[in-house]
Amino acid sequence: xxxxxxxxxxxxxxxxxxxxxxxxxxxxxxxxxxxxxxxxxxxxxxxxxxxxxxxxxxxxxxxxxxxxxxxxxxxxxxxxxxxxxxxxxxxxxxxxxxxxxxxxxxxxxxxxx
DNA sequence: ACGCTGACTATTA
DNA sequence: CTAATAGCCAGCG
Numbered sequence: 514x515x516x517x518x519x520x521x522x523x524x525x526x527x528x529x530x531x532x533x534x535x536x537x538x539x540x541x542x543x544x545x546x547x548x549x550x551x552x553x554x555x556x557x558x559x560x561x562x563x564x565x566x567x568x569x570x571x572x573x574x575x576x577x578x579x580x581x582x583x584x585x586x587x588x589x590x591x592x593x594x595x596x597x598x599x600x601x602x603x604x605x606x607x608x609x610x611x612x613x614x615x616x617x618x619x620x621x622x623x624x625x626x
Numbered sequence: 627a628c629g630c631t632g633a634c635t636a637t638t639a
Numbered sequence: 640c641t642a643a644t645a646g647c648c649a650g651c652g
Contacts, residue, residue, distance in 0.1 A: 523649085536629060542634055552635090553647050559633035560649065588631030 519606045523549065531565065531572045532620045538620035539612055541580050548622040562586060573619040575599040582615025 524540065526549050534540055542558040558577075565572035575596040579585040587596035587610060597607045606613040 543636095544633085551647090554630065554646080554649090557634090557648055560635040562633055563650095565633095574633080577633080580636090584633090589633055 518560045518563065523551065523555070523557060525563075527537060527558050527561040528565060528568055528572050531562075531577055532575065533622065534573055534576045534620055535562070535624060535625075537618070537620050539582070539600070539605060540622060541579055543580055544619075544621055544623070545577070548626065559586065559620050563589065566590075573599075576603075576613070576620075578612055582612040582619075583609045584612070605625075 522599040527545055530545050530548055531540075541555075543552060543555040546552050546555045546558045562572070562577060565574045567581065573588065574586060575584075577586070583594050584600075584607065587593050590596045600607050600612065605618055612618060
């Protein structure tokens, strides 16, 4: 095994978990970070999402919101409304840039995975 | 090499 | 109740 082409960086783990989010569900940055053992590095999760849509396959970053259920990263999708439209298309109600019944739609990677 | 910024979260006032 | 601050760690100038 001359070439160790396994990118097990923190970012890669974030992308994997984010891809496991079921359709119609949402999760938080801290939940993913905590699942990876870095609950204090919630910022890194969000930073990882900065290039998530550039990856292959792309990561459903629109299903990842902050602890309040607010679409904090909607402005990074190119168009601010893109994230909300995607969420509503999956059956998630969004109001005032926040996910309604966020607690009910919340998907815990540590519990479900 | 150093410092600033940032898609967060929890705590304190 | 809301607002501000600190802690966090990696990328970029």
